[in-house]
Amino acid sequence: MSSLHSGDLEEFVPASQIELSRFITENAIAAQKQIFPAGGRTSFSVCCPSSLSGTQICTSQLNKIIDYPVRDMTITVEAGMRIDQLNEIISAEGQRLPIDVPQSNRATLGGVIATNTSGPKRFSYGTIRDYVIGISAIDGKGNLFKSGGRVVKNVAGYDLKKMMVGSLGTLAIISQVSLNLRPKPESMCMVWFAFDSYVNVELALNAMITSGTRPTAVEYCNSKAARQIAAESRLELPSEHNVICISYEGPGNVVKWQANQIIEEWKEFSPLNSQIIEPDHATRLYNVFTEYQTSSDDPVTLKAVVLPSQMMKFVESATQLNIAIQAHAADGIVFGHLPDSASSLEDVKQILSQLKKSIDHKTGYLTVYQCESEWSDLLPLFCSPPPGWSLMKQLKNALDPNQLLNSKRFTELVET
Amino acid sequence: MVEQTNQMMNQDPESLEELESGSASFSALVQQLTLIVGEAGILFDADELLVYECDGYIVDKTAPDIVVFPTTTAQISAIVKRCNQFNVPFLARGAGTSLSGGCLPIGGGVMIVLTKMKNILEINLRDRYAVVEPGMVNLHLTNALKGTGYHYAPDPSSQGACTIGGNIATNSGGPHTLKYGVTTNHLLGLEAVLPDGSIIELGGPTAEVPGYDLHGLYVGNEGTFGICTKAIVRLTRDPESHRTMLAIFQTIGEATRAISEIIAAGIIPSALEMMDQGIIQAVEEAFHFGFPLDAGAVLLIEVDGLEIALDEEVRQILEICNSCNVREIQRADTPEERLLIWKSRKQAFGAIGRLSPSYCTQDGVVPRTRLPEILEFIEETSKRYGLRIVNVFHAGDGNVHPILLFDERDKEQIQKVMEASEAILDKCLELGGSVTGEHGIGVEKINFMSRIFNQIDLATMETVRNIFNPRQICSRDKVLPPHQTDGSSKITQSHPTRHAPH
Numbered sequence: 026m027s028s029l030h031s032g033d034l035e036e037f038v039p040a041s042q043i044e045l046s047r048f049i050t051e052n053a054i055a056a057q058k059q060i061f062p063a064g065g066r067t068s069f070s071v072c073c074p075s076s077l078s079g080t081q082i083c084t085s086q087l088n089k090i091i092d093y094p095v096r097d098m099t100i101t102v103e104a105g106m107r108i109d110q111l112n113e114i115i116s117a118e119g120q121r122l123p124i125d126v127p128q129s130n131r132a133t134l135g136g137v138i139a140t141n142t143s144g145p146k147r148f149s150y151g152t153i154r155d156y157v158i159g160i161s162a163i164d165g166k167g168n169l170f171k172s173g174g175r176v177v178k179n180v181a182g183y184d185l186k187k188m189m190v191g192s193l194g195t196l197a198i199i200s201q202v203s204l205n206l207r208p209k210p211e212s213m214c215m216v217w218f219a220f221d222s223y224v225n226v227e228l229a230l231n232a233m234i235t236s237g238t239r240p241t242a243v244e245y246c247n248s249k250a251a252r253q254i255a256a257e258s259r260l261e262l263p264s265e266h267n268v269i270c271i272s273y274e275g276p277g278n279v280v281k282w283q284a285n286q287i288i289e290e291w292k293e294f295s296p297l298n299s300q301i302i303e304p305d306h307a308t309r310l311y312n313v314f315t316e317y318q319t320s321s322d323d324p325v326t327l328k329a330v331v332l333p334s335q336m337m338k339f340v341e342s343a344t345q346l347n348i349a350i351q352a353h354a355a356d357g358i359v360f361g362h363l364p365d366s367a368s369s370l371e372d373v374k375q376i377l378s379q380l381k382k383s384i385d386h387k388t389g390y391l392t393v394y395q396c397e398s399e400w401s402d403l404l405p406l407f408c409s410p411p412p413g414w415s416l417m418k419q420l421k422n423a424l425d426p427n428q429l430l431n432s433k434r435f436t437e438l439v440e441t
Numbered sequence: 442m443v444e445q446t447n448q449m450m451n452q453d454p455e456s457l458e459e460l461e462s463g464s465a466s467f468s469a470l471v472q473q474l475t476l477i478v479g480e481a482g483i484l485f486d487a488d489e490l491l492v493y494e495c496d497g498y499i500v501d502k503t504a505p506d507i508v509v510f511p512t513t514t515a516q517i518s519a520i521v522k523r524c525n526q527f528n529v530p531f532l533a534r535g536a537g538t539s540l541s542g543g544c545l546p547i548g549g550g551v552m553i554v555l556t557k558m559k560n561i562l563e564i565n566l567r568d569r570y571a572v573v574e575p576g577m578v579n580l581h582l583t584n585a586l587k588g589t590g591y592h593y594a595p596d597p598s599s600q601g602a603c604t605i606g607g608n609i610a611t612n613s614g615g616p617h618t619l620k621y622g623v624t625t626n627h628l629l630g631l632e633a634v635l636p637d638g639s640i641i642e643l644g645g646p647t648a649e650v651p652g653y654d655l656h657g658l659y660v661g662n663e664g665t666f667g668i669c670t671k672a673i674v675r676l677t678r679d680p681e682s683h684r685t686m687l688a689i690f691q692t693i694g695e696a697t698r699a700i701s702e703i704i705a706a707g708i709i710p711s712a713l714e715m716m717d718q719g720i721i722q723a724v725e726e727a728f729h730f731g732f733p734l735d736a737g738a739v740l741l742i743e744v745d746g747l748e749i750a751l752d753e754e755v756r757q758i759l760e761i762c763n764s765c766n767v768r769e770i771q772r773a774d775t776p777e778e779r780l781l782i783w784k785s786r787k788q789a790f791g792a793i794g795r796l797s798p799s800y801c802t803q804d805g806v807v808p809r810t811r812l813p814e815i816l817e818f819i820e821e822t823s824k825r826y827g828l829r830i831v832n833v834f835h836a837g838d839g840n841v842h843p844i845l846l847f848d849e850r851d852k853e854q855i856q857k858v859m860e861a862s863e864a865i866l867d868k869c870l871e872l873g874g875s876v877t878g879e880h881g882i883g884v885e886k887i888n889f890m891s892r893i894f895n896q897i898d899l900a901t902m903e904t905v906r907n908i909f910n911p912r913q914i915c916s917r918d919k920v921l922p923p924h925q926t927d928g929s930s931k932i933t934q935s936h937p938t939r940h941a942p943h
Contacts, residue, residue, distance in 0.1 A: 170901040178878040187657025208707035356648040
């Protein structure tokens with residue numbers, strides 16, 4: 026156990042879940058300081074505004090493997106384990122957690138759950154909610170509770186695991202997680218298509234619903250993002266236009282067949298270019314797609330969730346505002362890096378307000394994904410209340426009645 | 442302090458009224474509900490109510506006082522508001538296929554049957570979702586999607602009867618969950634009437650919504666968070682092709698080893714179903730599929746995906762089965778042959794009906810590699826209690842379904858079934874598993890909750906339930922034991938015929 030001071034934030038590094046539970050209990054009874062759970066700090070700019078003071082709970086020492094029955098393909102670890110460390114352990118057994126996590130050398134498992142982080146593969150493998158089979162967490166009063174277990178199928182009791190997904194450290198501190206794992210695929214390749222019109226992009230994406238292939242990811246980027254992604258991947262790729270990049274995983278012959286098949290299928294949509302990225306380069310390019318959503322130095326990164334059929338309308342509006350766009354296109358998840366010209370808070374608010382107009386407010390959401398930390402107090406993370414917001418508030422009050430867990434952040438999530 | 446006391450009193454389901462047929466409040470409630478659903482939409486005659494006294498769990502029986510058949514969300518909201526006004530408990534029922542007493546109307550009250558709300562409201566292939574009413578029969582949705590290239594993936598064994606609303610309440614699985622997941626993995630959003638009559642929406646048709654995953658929290662609430670009135674479900678692409686095999690093994694240990702090795706080889710079969718010797722003999726006696734009667738286990742293995750990938754997967758599976766001393770493998774390469782193989786699995790329950798007047802299907806889970814231990818224990822338990830127990834189950838998930846055969850008319854046998862079930866489920870826990878993989882806690886397993894979860898876990902679950910259902914007016918006395926500090930069950934006292942395990 027150690028206790029460090031850093032600016033206005035004290036730091037507490039628990040060595041065990043019990044120690045953390047005790048600390049939170051004592052805090053709830055006595056000091057009642059604000060508590061900020063911190064994993065790899067990769068989402069801190071939005072999750073923990075710099076102006077806040079209180080105690081930061083650093084989960085870095087909660088990084089032990091509790092149980093890894095390899096042949097059952099499940100693993101139980103403490104929530105502070107870094108994703109790279111987890112991947113290394115399970116990869117040695119030919120297994121993986123099929124969730125794409127940017128900055129995985131720093132990001133922790135608990136953080137991935139709290140921020141509901143996902144990437145391109147979500148199209149075929151789902152998100153972290155689909156892999157958490159058990160969870161332990163500590164609420165604002167210090168109660169260490171669990172839900173689920175260590176088997177892949179289990180409906181005993183309420184599924185409290187789910188409420189922790191996307192909770193941004195405001196409901197309870199995730200301390201231990203059991204995961205369902207998957208086998209690693211034999212190989213992967215990507216196919217890079219360039220299109221000169223939004224219309225053809227939309228036609229191609231629409232045709233994907235009946236494609237003879239089964240992609241693992243369908244990524245879209247506009248030319249601004251495509252240029253950055255191509256440069257970062259150090260591959261010679263045409264990037265002056267709209268790009269759709271599709272990935273396939275599986276046995277080598279099956280992957281190759283699908284890559285050729287999609288090129289054949291999409292000829293009718295007149296791509297300017299189509300190029301198969303062979304397995305040796307595909308992993309590098311794929312990683313760039315995974316990292317891109319957090320890789321920007323731009324002041325604000327937006328995330329929009331829309332119906333896939335309405336995505337290109339949003340993309341067009343965003344592109345006109347000089348925003349670099351990457352999207353998990355088959356899921357309607359869009360990331361937008363604002364241009365450097367958006368240098369003031371007013372500029373950002375204006376862009377947000379313009380973009381909100383191109384989202385159907387009944388079936389679409391705009392959120393701030395990353396931003397300059399001094400702006401994070403001033404921007405609502407959720408640009409509109411999500412469905413069930415009143416229940417979310419009740420849940421927050423029930424699990425954290427003293428409003429100690431990152432509570433200012435919670436009240437600021439929605440613009441009032 | 443006064444406020445706290447009131448709150449505690451309000452949370453006690455015993456404060457709810459018990460309706461008495463013919464009483465003034467009964468007549469008034471019937472009249473009010475008739476105004477909402479019409480005379481054709483209400484039952485309150487004792488004989489007609491008998492159908493609703495239990496679901497697929499037949500050990501406990503209690504009839505509701507009134508049954509209503511609403512056709513709209515607004516009607517459900519109005520019914521729930523009347524129940525609150527009269528302080529009468531209510532609960533929802535779909536097809537009544539629950540195997541854990543999820544639809545048991547403890548304390549009587551009003552049962553809201555959703556079978557008239559069975560429409561598909563929207564199918565959107567471009568955005569991969571469908572919106573359906575809660576009484577939609579699971580299989581009817583998949584049938585309606587035929588020819589589109591898409592289907593609804595969760596397929597519980599009762600899919601020909603069970604409803605999507607019931608599937609959401611119990612987080613139903615099925616034989617294809619190993620690859621495709623259970624209901625919670627396919628529910629994008631929902632509309633529900635909360636126990637106070639208000640209408641809420643959670644989640645939505647988009648891939649995700651910001652904030653806490655409340656629709657995820659809602660799935661598996663077993664009817665205690667409210668009444669789901671609309672479901673937005675994800676549609677899954679049909680596989681291009683299937684390959685189905687029946688592998689006959691001498692021992693369960695060899696069959697289990699084959700399962701682990703298939704998955705370790707990177708192949709996730711779409712189904713991995715196991716039948717043990719007892720069920721093989723029953724199926725054979727009834728339907729003559731040609732299974733050797735001395736076989737220890739039969740595995741139904743199905744892989745699906747792109748045609749180009751399947752032959753290699755089948756080759757690997759055959760190689761693995763051979764290395765695990767498989768006795769014989771039957772392959773289905775045509776749709777007709779596939780149907781025949783699945784028939785042997787799906788008719789297993791029909792075969793049991795020929796062996797015994799009643800049976801109790803248990804539902805336990807163990808880590809996949811512990812299957813030989815649990816099956817050996819089940820065999821010992823069968824001998825110890827002198828009960829015939831056969832097994833047909835989802836082996837890939839480690840989800841066992843021991844089927845205990847008995848005669849419902851023999852009280853002593855019922856007691857033995859309860860005790861044997863409890864012993865088996867205890868063993869599942871000892872092996873690191875769970876007492877339910879897909880049937881739910883309901884009333885049947887409520888006393889296990891305090892063995893799986895500690896008081897803090899249960900108190901947290903209660904806190905969460907109280908957000909939705911603070912007075913337990915909606916489907917009372919399910920999932921969570923009455924009060925963790927109070928060992929005696931109030932439910933047992935009010936229902937002396939209950940034989941729930943302790």
